[in-house]
Amino acid sequence: xxxxxxxxxxxxxxxxxxxxxxxxxxxxxxxxxxxxxxxxxxxxxxxxxxxxxxxxxxxxxxxxxxxxxxxxxxxxxxxxxxxxxxxxxxxxxxxxxxxxxxx
Numbered sequence: 001x002x003x004x005x006x007x008x009x010x011x012x013x014x015x016x017x018x019x020x021x022x023x024x025x026x027x028x029x030x031x032x033x034x035x036x037x038x039x040x041x042x043x044x045x046x047x048x049x050x051x052x053x054x055x056x057x058x059x060x061x062x063x064x065x066x067x068x069x070x071x072x073x074x075x076x077x078x079x080x081x082x083x084x085x086x087x088x089x090x091x092x093x094x095x096x097x098x099x100x101x102x103x
Contacts, residue, residue, distance in 0.1 A: 003031065003032070006027075006031050007028060009077075009079045010024045012079035012080075013098070013099070016099075039068075039072070041071060043071065044068055044071065045064075047067040047070070048060060048063040048064040048066070048067035049063070051063040051066050051067050055086075055087055059083075062083050062086075066092065066095065070092075070094070075094045075095075075096050076095050077096045077097075077098050077101075078096070078097060078098065079097070079098050079099075081097060084097040
């Protein structure tokens with residue numbers, strides 16, 4: 001699942017002209033070389049439901065991502081402008097839009 005979401009994100013960067021096909025292919029190859037640790041929590045479904053209610057999010061999948069990031073104390077980077085803009089002025093500080101929020 002994580003690999004699919006990563007490919008989806010870099011594909012959006014390529015489609016927007018932010019990254020070339022060569023850069024996207026390289027990023028995917030590097031992603032698979034990472035020694036990533038996958039985590040799960042029984043609390044995330046309940047937490048994500050609370051987030052969906054608090055921020056009036058229509059898509060539960062988005063709320064699940066945000067719940068995971070909050071519980072892990074991590075930033076949540078996305079290329080999904082619609083998702084980020086759906087928060088309006090209530091956008092959580094840890095929710096980052098790529099490439100807009102890149103330093």
